[in-house]
Amino acid sequence: MLEIKNLTKKFGTKTVIDDLSMTVKDNEIMAIVGPSGAGKTTLLRCITGLEHVNSGEFFWNGTKFDPAETDQKNTIIGVVFQDYQLFPNLTVMGNITLAPTLVKKEPLSKVTTDARELLKRLGLEGKESLYPYQLSGGQKQRVAIVRALAMSPKILCYDEPTSALDPALRDEVAEIILSLKKQEMTQIVVTHDMDFAQNVADEIKRVEQID
Incomplete structure (x- = not known):
């Protein structure tokens, strides 16, 4: 609470x-x-x-x-920003795995496996290698949600x-x-x-x- x-x-x-x-x-x-x-x-x-x-x-x-x-x-506390704030130079997977590996020092293999599961849950399976400019507004928002969830x-x-x-x-x-x-x-x-x-x-x- x-x-x-x-x-x-x-x-x-x-x-x-x-x-x-x-x-x-x-x-x-x-x-x-x-x-x-x-x-x-x-x-x-x-x-x-x-x-x-x-x-x-x-x-x-x-x-x-x-x-x-x-x-x-x-x-x-995790946050999903109004403008999503995805890194344009990183793929969907890169955006999601960056913080858990750099900040929490989690193994990339584990982070990637967890990220794939989160992407699947939010209907983004198969979008892992796309860049933000290739996504719709709704897809960007879901990626931003997955990125926040990846920090548990x-x-x-x-x-x-x-x-x-x-x-x-x-x-x-x-x-x-x-x-x-x-x-x-x-x-x-x-x-x-x-x-x-x-x-x-x-x-x-x-x-x-x-x-």
Whole structure:
């Protein structure tokens, strides 16, 4: 279970998140919704350690941790970025195996075997040697999800996973998120799409813009 207590984040003198507390239960999906500029993505960046917070505490199963300083060999939180951030010079397999081999020092043979299994689960079998420019938007997103899963995170976070997708692909993403829930993956989804949030989430956290 992830607990966030009294999180505050400022940029200069502007407070973006003010004394926010929330709990994400194991194996559940939390959707974070709110208007543009309310701090949804900033909150996600704080949770994933991409932004340092001004104050607040993070707990995983009762143990305090700092997402910005956690040893990446023991990944708690993985993230799927809105623009996917795949390396254009690497193949699908290269994108997936890079971090587990470099950061976690896992053998390439094991990482490759695990990656093939993940690709198969997400309907990407046979795409291993393709480069990002050869993939559709939906395929890039699934590769980004596989890349995050390859680090064996306890929680998987998504930043606006449906923002650039048509309705059919939006439904596909919902199916993937719900299938991962069946595999007991705890997930956090930042989205402006309330219908999508209601379709996938066990709980919805609404954030409001601070005047």
